[in-house]
Amino acid sequence: MEGILEDLLENDLSCAPHVVARIVAEVTADRSSVREVAARLDPAQRAGLRPLPMPLPMVGGIDALYSGLDVDPRDHDLLVAISLRLDDRLDPLLDFDGRTAADIAAGPIGPLIHMHAGRVQLSDPRLAIWLRATTSTTSAARVHRRLHRVFHRRGERVDADWHRARASTGLDPTTANELTRIAREHSEAGLSERAFHLAAEAAAHTVGTDRDEATLVAGVAAIAAGYAVEAARRLAGLFPGGEERYRLQGLGGLFVAQAHLRGAVPEVDLDALRPRGDDPEHWYSWARAAAFAAVLCAERGDRLGMRSWLEALREGTARTGAEHELRDPVVALAWLVLGDHDVDDVRGAGPLTGGMLQALHAAIDGDVDHGLRILAVGDSGIGVEVDPFVAGFEASPLVGAYRAVVEVLLLMWRGDMGAARDRMIRASLELPVAIPFAGLGVVIARRLDLAVLGRLGPFARSLTAALPAPVRIDQLVDRGIEAFLDGASEEAASCMRVWRDRGAPQTTLSVPGLEEAIVVTEPALRHRHRIEPPEIALAQQLRLRITGCSDEDWRMERDRVVAETRTLTSPFSRGRVEAMIGTRSLIRGDVELGREHLATAVKLLELSGADAWARAVEVRLRRLGTQERPTVVVGDPLASCRRVWRSVLTAREFDVAMLVVEGASNRDIADSLHVSVRTVEVHLGRVFAKLEVRTRVELTVLAHRIGQYV
The missing domain is CATH 1.25.40 (Serine Threonine Protein Phosphatase 5, Tetratricopeptide repeat)
Structure with a gap:
C-alpha cells in the first residue's frame, strides 16, 4: 500500500489512504490501474470528501482485460445481475437465472464467478466495473426489473424497492x-x-x-x-x-x-435557527446541533464560540429534560477538548461521551493503560450503549475515527511510538481519520512518521494532502524535528524560533514536539492549556530544566533531574530526556557519564519503536567512539554554541563570549562594542561564572565542544 500511495503522490494524484484501500479492493493492487482510476476521480473524491462512483470508472487497463469476453445473453444477464445486487446471497441469483449452482459453475462463466457457502461473487472485482460500464442503460434497467420481480416474490421489500427504483427512468x-x-x-x-x-x-x-x-x-x-x-x-x-x-x-x-x-464552525444567527414552537422533539434536535457546534468550536480553540453554543445547549436540554444525559457529558467533553484540566469527571454513555471521554480522563489522571482498556471494551461490542450525543451513529466510520485517533494518542502518551504508528496506518485505511479534533489525526500521523522513519512517509503525506485548504496544521515543528534527527541542529533551532515567534501554535491534546532545539521560557508558552498525562508534563519540565538552567545551576540540579527522569515509565519520554542529560554531560567534559546516558537513551528509544530518534542518538555514540580522530563540522562550527548560550547569557555577555571564542582581546572587544575595557572584564567575569570556566582557553574549548555534541 505504501508503494501505491507513493506512486499517486509522485503523479499528483494523492488520495486519502481509505480511498486507496477501497480502489485496491475493487481494482486489485496493480499500480497503473489504481493510478488510472484515481485520475478519473475529482479532488473531493480522492480526499474522501465525496463518495466514490458506483461502479468505479472504467479505465483502459480494465477494458483490455475483458474487451474480448463473449458470453451468451443469459450468462451476460446473470453476470450483470451479480454486479448490480445489494448483497452477495446466492439464492436470489439462482431464482433470477433458473439454473442450479452446479450447472452455472460447469458452464462458460464458471471461472468468472466464485460460489461458496450460499454466497456468490465475481472472481475479479474489475469485471463488475467492466460490466456496468459496457452494459447499456436499457439492458441494465431490464435486469433491475427482473431482480425487482425476484425479490418481490421472495417478500424482500428493501431489495425489491431498490431494484424498482433503479429500473425507473x-x-x-x-x-x-x-x-x-x-x-x-x-x-x-x-x-x-x-x-x-x-x-x-x-x-x-x-x-x-x-x-x-x-x-x-x-x-x-x-x-x-x-x-x-x-x-x-x-x-x-x-x-x-x-x-x-x-x-x-x-x-x-x-x-x-x-x-x-x-x-471553523460557521457563524450563524442562532435566533433564525431556533425551533419556532414548543415541540420537545424539535428542541432536542436543536440541543444536539448545539452540542456538535460547541465541541467543534472547542476542537478549534474557539472559546467564545463554544460558550455561545453551550448556552444554546443548556436552553435546549432545559426544555426537554435532557440535562443529565446530554448536556452534562457534552459540556465536560467540550471543556476537556479546549484544555481545561479541572472539568468534572462526568461520564455519559456510548462511544464518545462515555468511553472516549472516560479514557481521556483516565489518561490525564495518570493511568493511560486504564484508558486504553476502556477503549478496547467499547471496540469489542460488549455492552454497547446509546450515546445521546451521536445517537444512531455510534457504529459510524466518523465516530470510529474519533475513537481511533484517541487510541493512537494514548499509545503515544504511553511511549509506544511504533505500535501507535501501526494503529494509525490501520485506521487510516478504514476510517476518515483526518476529520476528528480539527485534523489532530494528521498531526499525529506526521509526528509518528518522523519518530519512526525520520521523514514523512506516504501515509502521512497522503493524509496531509487530503485536508481541505482552510484546515491549518502547523508544520514548522515537523520541519524542525526532521532537521534535528538529520543532524542539522541549527536548521531545527531556526524552525523552532519561528514557531515560538508565531505564538508556539500547538494542539490542546498533547503530541510530541521538539523541546531539545530551543528553550521556551515565556510563561505564556509554558503554561498554555495542554491535555496530557502527568508524566508527559514532567518530561517537559525536565527538558526545560536541562536546557534552561546555567552551568552553575546544572551542577546542583543534575542529580535531581536524573532521579526524576528514572520515574518516567514512557520509554520515548525518558529516552529523550536521557539523551539530553547525556549531551549536557558531554558538553561539560564528562564523557563517560555522557556515554552512559546516551546508551540508555538508545535502548529506550528502540524499545518505544522511535527508530529515527534512536539512530540520531547512536550517531553521537559513534562519534564518541572515534574521538581520536578530529570531528569535521560542516558549516558554522559555533552555530550550536550560539543557540545554547543565548538561552543562559544576556545579550551583552553573549557578544563578549563569542568575540573571546573568536580570538579577540579585551581591547579589541571594547573597541568593537564601543565600551570600556573594564566593562568587558565585568561581562567576561559573569560569563566565566555562568558557564563554569576559568580561562579564555576553557571558554573556547567549551564552545567547540558544544558544536561537536549538540
Whole structure:
C-alpha cells in the first residue's frame, strides 16, 4: 500500500489512504490501474470528501482485460445481475437465472464467478466495473426489473424497492419511503455508505416532505462516512425551505461538514435557527446541533464560540429534560477538548461521551493503560450503549475515527511510538481519520512518521494532502524535528524560533514536539492549556530544566533531574530526556557519564519503536567512539554554541563570549562594542561564572565542544 500511495503522490494524484484501500479492493493492487482510476476521480473524491462512483470508472487497463469476453445473453444477464445486487446471497441469483449452482459453475462463466457457502461473487472485482460500464442503460434497467420481480416474490421489500427504483427512468414515490426507512437502519448499523446511496436514491424519486426526509438521511449518512463535501451539499439543501424537524435534525451534521471544509464552525444567527414552537422533539434536535457546534468550536480553540453554543445547549436540554444525559457529558467533553484540566469527571454513555471521554480522563489522571482498556471494551461490542450525543451513529466510520485517533494518542502518551504508528496506518485505511479534533489525526500521523522513519512517509503525506485548504496544521515543528534527527541542529533551532515567534501554535491534546532545539521560557508558552498525562508534563519540565538552567545551576540540579527522569515509565519520554542529560554531560567534559546516558537513551528509544530518534542518538555514540580522530563540522562550527548560550547569557555577555571564542582581546572587544575595557572584564567575569570556566582557553574549548555534541 505504501508503494501505491507513493506512486499517486509522485503523479499528483494523492488520495486519502481509505480511498486507496477501497480502489485496491475493487481494482486489485496493480499500480497503473489504481493510478488510472484515481485520475478519473475529482479532488473531493480522492480526499474522501465525496463518495466514490458506483461502479468505479472504467479505465483502459480494465477494458483490455475483458474487451474480448463473449458470453451468451443469459450468462451476460446473470453476470450483470451479480454486479448490480445489494448483497452477495446466492439464492436470489439462482431464482433470477433458473439454473442450479452446479450447472452455472460447469458452464462458460464458471471461472468468472466464485460460489461458496450460499454466497456468490465475481472472481475479479474489475469485471463488475467492466460490466456496468459496457452494459447499456436499457439492458441494465431490464435486469433491475427482473431482480425487482425476484425479490418481490421472495417478500424482500428493501431489495425489491431498490431494484424498482433503479429500473425507473422517472419519479417513483412508492419506493422512496421504504428506501429511506431502510437507509436509517443501515446508518444505525454503521453501514453509512450504503445508507447514503439508498437515501440518495429515495430523494431522487420523491418530492416535498418525503424528499426532505430522504435528503436528511442521505446527508447525515454522508458525514457519518466522512463525505463532508457531499454532506454539506445535501444538508444545505434543507435550508431555508425544508421541513423544520428535518432542518433541525440535519443541523449538527451540517456543522461537522462545514467546520471540516472551512476550518471553523460557521457563524450563524442562532435566533433564525431556533425551533419556532414548543415541540420537545424539535428542541432536542436543536440541543444536539448545539452540542456538535460547541465541541467543534472547542476542537478549534474557539472559546467564545463554544460558550455561545453551550448556552444554546443548556436552553435546549432545559426544555426537554435532557440535562443529565446530554448536556452534562457534552459540556465536560467540550471543556476537556479546549484544555481545561479541572472539568468534572462526568461520564455519559456510548462511544464518545462515555468511553472516549472516560479514557481521556483516565489518561490525564495518570493511568493511560486504564484508558486504553476502556477503549478496547467499547471496540469489542460488549455492552454497547446509546450515546445521546451521536445517537444512531455510534457504529459510524466518523465516530470510529474519533475513537481511533484517541487510541493512537494514548499509545503515544504511553511511549509506544511504533505500535501507535501501526494503529494509525490501520485506521487510516478504514476510517476518515483526518476529520476528528480539527485534523489532530494528521498531526499525529506526521509526528509518528518522523519518530519512526525520520521523514514523512506516504501515509502521512497522503493524509496531509487530503485536508481541505482552510484546515491549518502547523508544520514548522515537523520541519524542525526532521532537521534535528538529520543532524542539522541549527536548521531545527531556526524552525523552532519561528514557531515560538508565531505564538508556539500547538494542539490542546498533547503530541510530541521538539523541546531539545530551543528553550521556551515565556510563561505564556509554558503554561498554555495542554491535555496530557502527568508524566508527559514532567518530561517537559525536565527538558526545560536541562536546557534552561546555567552551568552553575546544572551542577546542583543534575542529580535531581536524573532521579526524576528514572520515574518516567514512557520509554520515548525518558529516552529523550536521557539523551539530553547525556549531551549536557558531554558538553561539560564528562564523557563517560555522557556515554552512559546516551546508551540508555538508545535502548529506550528502540524499545518505544522511535527508530529515527534512536539512530540520531547512536550517531553521537559513534562519534564518541572515534574521538581520536578530529570531528569535521560542516558549516558554522559555533552555530550550536550560539543557540545554547543565548538561552543562559544576556545579550551583552553573549557578544563578549563569542568575540573571546573568536580570538579577540579585551581591547579589541571594547573597541568593537564601543565600551570600556573594564566593562568587558565585568561581562567576561559573569560569563566565566555562568558557564563554569576559568580561562579564555576553557571558554573556547567549551564552545567547540558544544558544536561537536549538540
